[in-house]
Amino acid sequence: MIAVPRPAQNLALALAAQMAINGRSISAAPARLKCLIDRVFLPGVTFQHIEGKALPKPLMTGRKARVVITSDTPIFFLKWIYGHGWVKVLRRHILAFCGFGDLKVKCFSLVRGAKAGALERMVERAPGILG
Numbered sequence: 001m002i003a004v005p006r007p008a009q010n011l012a013l014a015l016a017a018q019m020a021i022n023g024r025s026i027s028a029a030p031a032r033l034k035c036l037i038d039r040v041f042l043p044g045v046t047f048q049h050i051e052g053k054a055l056p057k058p059l060m061t062g063r064k065a066r067v068v069i070t071s072d073t074p075i076f077f078l079k080w081i082y083g084h085g086w087v088k089v090l091r092r093h094i095l096a097f098c099g100f101g102d103l104k105v106k107c108f109s110l111v112r113g114a115k116a117g118a119l120e121r122m123v124e125r126a127p128g129i130l131g
Helices: 006-022 031-040 075-081 085-098 116-129
Strands: 064-071 102-109
Touching: 064 085, 064 116, 075 102, 085 102, 102 116
Parallel strands: 064 102
Antiparallel strands: none
């Protein structure tokens, strides 16, 4: 199993946040973020293949995942029209697959073109999911 030191995990999360903020995508995560997830969520790091078993053993069991999503699509469309697709992918296919059981998501929408006061309120509300 590959040991990933704590600072490297934190750096990976910071890079993911930077890519998500600067990425451009329609109704999904930016390709650069998907690439980063493919490089961070590796066999032996977040899950372990087991001989003779169909599904791997999750190695992140008991850990929490906190996700902040920024979007230029109104929340109503993200939730009710698009069905929160990217949240479902994160929850079911990436984080649960690796054993994360406690997922909290905070979505901020209409980020592009938002006034400074609105952006400040978003930043102030984001740490609320850290519990």
